[in-house]
Amino acid sequence: MTAFISPSQPLGSVEKSKLCLDTGVPAPCRQRAAPLHLWKGKPVGFACGSGRCRLLCPRRTTQMLLSAQGGQRDAGLAAGEGSQKEALQLLVAFAGLAHDPSRPGPGVPAARGGPGAAGEPRRSRRFVVGAEGRVASIADTRVCSGLERGPISAVPGRYRIREGKMELGSDCHLIHYLRLSHHLIVLNYLICTFDKLKSVSSEDINITDAIFDGVEVRVFEPPAKRDERLKRSVVYIHGGGWALASARTSLYNNLCRIMAESLNAVVVSVEYRLVPEVCFPEQFHDAFRATKHFLQPDVLAEYSVDPSRIAISGDSAGGNLAAAVCQQLSKDEHLTIRPKLQALIYPVLQAFDFNTPSYQQNMNMPVLPRYVMINYWIDYFNGNYDLAHSLLINNHTALDVGQAVSFRGRLNWTSLLPSSFKKNYKPVIQTTGKAEIIQEIPALLDVRAVPLLAENETLQLQPKTYILTCENDVLRDDGVMYAKRLENAGVEVTLDHFDDCFHGCMIFTIWPTDFSAGIQTRNSYIKWLDENL
Incomplete structure (x- = not known):
């Protein structure tokens, strides 16, 4: 059984392992398919076969196999007519590796009418997945930002729980929706598969x-x-x-x-x-x-x-x-x-402080830019990516955040760093901040x-x-x-x-x-x- 996601047609009860999005299939399915990601201007989707979900580009120049068997977060790579390098580039782009959460995910189609329309929220498809992992319905909705992240750690990403169901926005990576993996698992797979x-x-x-x-x-x-x-x-x-x-x-x-x-x-x-x-x-x-x-x-x-x-x-x-x-x-x-x-x-x-002189000096340094390091912290604490900006400007350790007061003297870089490192950088200390960040992620102050x-x-x-x-x-x-x-x-x-x-x-x-x-x-x-x- 193969099912194609259509914006106008609910799928009822379809097993996830049988679900696919494929924009490279023959008509009439092509008209009903709903691509969520683009690669070099071309839609990318999933096609199922023999218990596996195969990621295809429409011309079939590159094929990737992401295993959904036995609950294993395993992945296999098969080169089609394209090169191995092209296959890797496609998977890396599709997984949205190390992307800035303040920007739309890679390959997510823009809202109709183009970006920047005054007062026009970005369009997002919402997938509702039942508690047993079955697709219950698909609704087209308008949201201004990514969905609030819920408490489930098994499927990290942008989603929330409503009435016992999990909802995901279109900017959530498709691999999350299929419960095949998290984008960090895909990246780690690439590192380890070719290097282990x-x-x-x-x-x-x-x-x-x-x-x-x-x-x-x-x-x-x-x-x-x-x-x-x-x-x-x-x-x-x-x-x-x-x-x-x-x-x-x-x-x-x-x-x-x-x-x-x-x-x-x-x-x-x-x-x-x-x-x-x-x-x-x-x-x-x-x-x-x-x-x-x-x-x-x-x-x-x-x-x-x-x-x-x-x-x-x-x-x-x-x-x-x-x-x-x-x-x-x-x-x-x-x-x-x-x-x-x-x-x-x-x-x-x-x-505690994402504005030390080295964070300010190297904020856009390759390998480890500041926003990537903040994302690592958020992932480590199973936090919400929506907190990234508040962390970046030190809202979590503002002067009115009582939990942080006793720690401030232990991390005063103006007294701990030599002048050659301090240079002309100034401390970033907010007068008023968000104490709820520490309440939500108390590990920020856990030694x-x-x-x-x-x-x-x-x-x-x-x-x-x-x-x-x-x-x-x-x-x-x-x-x-x-x-x-x-x-x-x-x-x-x-x-x-x-x-x-x-x-x-x-x-x-x-x-x-x-x-x-x-x-x-x-x-x-x-x-x-x-x-x-």
């Missing part, structure tokens, strides 16, 4: 996958040397905005392998669960459980690790998790073995999510610390301020700043993204570990 490595050992490093207290990890073990009883170790947590990448991708696989070889150390790379499968605090819990499990004496003995020579480390969102885990471990009175070091690579450490806001008593317990920052990075000041707060608390800190590097550069050391900035930062990071671990 199996657990293959080399002559020098033994690479195995294991489970630590229910959390997947990948362990890199160098060969034993004569007269060597115990090795040092690094627990590494990968970055990716709590939503992307994997310990198994070649970028992180290569980094951890080189660390294991260069340091002659056992490296444990944590494969924590990602957004949107789970949101905060589950990523933190995964990283904490895996690390705490590894720190047990019997586990360390199994891997021949010296309990006194263990570091915890991570980059970007992984640096956030590493810092938060390190803080939590330091407060665990029952823990007998603790990390000797922490090494944080351009970490994201706060969501497990924002380690920079931790109290001084916790910072005093932290181990010797290395923090790497890059000038061309919105997160530069997060790392610099954390280094200063740790230093003020009596912790020995090395701040390693690179004037000509950018966010994420350290993992780009293999072809075709083998940048000198990556080699430079990686070598400096490993050198510090080698000298201090």
Whole structure:
């Protein structure tokens, strides 16, 4: 059975797995089909076959298979007459990856009459999906903006719940509607499918996958040397905005392998669960459980690790998790073995102020613009994209927001940053704001999510610390301020700043993204570990 969405014809009860939109089918269906997205001016839709939904461009130059079988968020890629690159471009555009929520989603047709008509709201089709996942009705409605996001986390996107039914706007990605995936899952699929490595050992490093207290990890073990009883170790947590990448991708696989070889150390790379499968605090819990499990004496003995020579480390969102885990471990009175070091690579450490000098200076910097970082935070907290603008102008931490008052002194960049970083930038502090933002997302002030806001008593317990920052990075000041707060608390800190590097550069050391900035930062990071671990 194949059903075609028509603006004027309700579908009644049609199973989602049988539902499709296809503007490349023969008449008369073509007249009744309703394309929601355009690719290079041409409509794009779905066509079903053999239990799969196939994404087609009308000329069938590119085909993509998004599996809807068995509830698996799996995807397969099949090249048709078009190139693999074209297929990727189509899927990336269709998924709406990293788009600014303040602008219409990619490929969404404009309202009739053209944009900008005075007082004319944008037209949006609304799909109503019953509780059992069946399409109940389709109504054409006028809305001025995206629909309010509801509490269901299983289908992230722009939707709301009304009378027990889920409503989605046309600017919601079609993959959400089909419940095949979230746009971050599609992006992560692209990253991992073309980059994921199996657990293959080399002559020098033994690479195995294991489970630590229910959390997947990948362990890199160098060969034993004569007269060597115990090795040092690094627990590494990968970055990716709590939503992307994997310990198994070649970028992180290569980094951890080189660390294991260069340091002659056992490296444990944590494969924590990602957004949107789970949101905060589950990523933190995964990283904490895996690390705490590894720190047990019997586990360390199994891997021949010296309990006194263990570091915890991570980059970007992984640096956030590493810092938060390190803080939590330091407060665990029952823990007998603790990390000797922490090494944080351009970490994201706060969501209190999105107008620090580095956020203002690098607001449109490629790789990680400010609005993308705000979107990562919203996704991490399972929040509403409509809050993005309020967060951007610091409405959530205005002077009249009582919940934020006690934290303001812990993140005063005018006193924590050197003048060379402050330059001529001015603080953005709202007099009146929106206290309801903190009420809706209390995790904005939760130190497990924002380690920079931790109290001084916790910072005093932290181990010797290395923090790497890059000038061309919105997160530069997060790392610099954390280094200063740790230093003020009596912790020995090395701040390693690179004037000509950018966010994420350290993992780009293999072809075709083998940048000198990556080699430079990686070598400096490993050198510090080698000298201090």
